[in-house]
Amino acid sequence: MDMELEAYLRPPEMPMVPYPPKVITLATSGKMIVRQVDRDAVPILLEAIKPTFEVARDYYDIVGVRLYAELLGWYRYRVRDEFCLVGQIDGLLVGIVNTRCYSPELGMSLHTLAIERGLRIGAHLFAAKMEYSFEYLRQEEVLITAESPIGFRRWMIEYGLEKRDGQHELGGATPYALTRELYFRNKSRLVAGERPVPLELMQVAEREIIVASEEDILEKILGVKRREI
């Protein structure tokens, strides 16, 4: 690699304080660890995203391929100031979220991918990335768009987001904004999690990001297990 040219191609990086991990007790009593991952984790995340590429249901295909590209771009230093949080239950990867910092003041929420469904995993992880933007990165506003009806209900309706002029970086529907004021108004209702994470739970999460088989991922997303009845 020509590192001289590479130096031109790599975007500069804004320093970010780390996101402290937390544990969320789910409706099942399962303990979901939400933690930040660095670039090294990206290859295993990409493996988990691949099975969604042909799942049209709930726009998983669009979310999947775009998230894949965003994480790959970050991994290979072609996307600026991105962060990624994951959700794990007993080490198993159950969801991924990412955001790009457009500036120190403005976050650009990118994608939320729930692999396990029916437990508000996506809602919990979305709330976590907003928590990171407002409480740790101290941003003033995060721009949000939705590609699926579920996303629209979870973000625009549940948080009562404010409409904004212009475009979101994803180039989709009219952007909405979560402001600091809106975030803190909704926090007690929508943001869960306890810190510090007990050591034994954290060790399991950090030891390995376990990715379910392609068949299991599709079954979780599509709910097709029982079609033989």
Next chain:
Amino acid sequence: MRPVVIAGVGMIPFERRDEDSLVDMLAMAGLKAMDDANLGDRPVDAVYVGNMASGLFNHQVSVASALVDRLNLMPAAADRIENGPASGGSAVKNGFLAVASGYCDIVLVVGGEKMREVIGPKATDIVACMTHPNAEYIYGVTLPALAGMFTRLYMEKYGVTREHLTMVAVKNQENGLLNPYAHIQMKITMEGVLTHPQAHVNSPVVADPIHLYDCCPVSDGAAAVLLTTEDIANELKRPIVTIAGVGQATDTHTLQERSDPTDLKAVTIASQKAFSMSGIKPKDIDVAELHDAFTILEIAESEHAGFFSKGQGAKALAAGETQIGGKLPINPSGGLKARGHPVGATGVAQVVELVWQLRGEAGKRQVKGAVNGFSLNFGGFGNNVIAFVLRSKS
């Protein structure tokens, strides 16, 4: 009246079924019931379809006519029966009357609804069309709103607590795990949806005091039963499960007009009629399928149907009497809470579950030695209720 036998039952898994149309689902369930009955080439005299709102959900009406054509059952008579969430129960009742009266010998009853074609808030709005247009709907009243107000009153009057409501949800979702046809296949815990300091994020308020996990899901699905005479059932060599009792009763359209809104008179009267006709008493029932669209309803219905005195349903629940293996298992299928509630299908699905239980074919959720079963299909907010008592003669 002639005895009426349920010779065949069929059902498709309740879930979100994007790729199936409503008529597809009705046909699949109907074929299963006819196959289960060993019907062969015998002609079906009539088809009754329980469906609440295909015109609104799917922009399709006359679904009974479409179904007889799809199943090649012409020239069988065909009617769609609409009675809100009790449409399925009403369809079974009409099928029962057709056979019992001698008007028909073989009747196929199918209940179905495809609700996930619209988004959740729209589905809630369509279901809310059953409320009074001028006294309820225009003020934003939905079924969860009515259930919230009813729950608050019931809690105050009878000491029901949110712990009791959550016990219903936990029990029925656990039962749903034993039922491959159930929409919700997930065990929840008291900690996860009630007692943990952050459980309110997992189970947010829908209509206080009702939370997310107090509500049934919005589902697609269909279920079917084949009704006939005892003689024909014997020829078909199927186990004999009879509809021993049928009861139906109505109440005021609006909840506010009832002298005591916590008194579900139509449930009491419909149940009494069904028990009276069957000669079977509540204490003789081995398994019950109640209409738990909201958790409070399982408790309230178990009292109004005569299984427990007022105020004792929650105590029986807490004592484990309504679990599988308890004194009176309620909703071993998972009920509406876990099996799902495609509104037109529910009343038929309840009867299908009872038949499986009374034949000993309910698999891991089997109630041992079940002979007598009871189902209750709750239309409106208790303004049109249908009850059945089923008996196994095999």
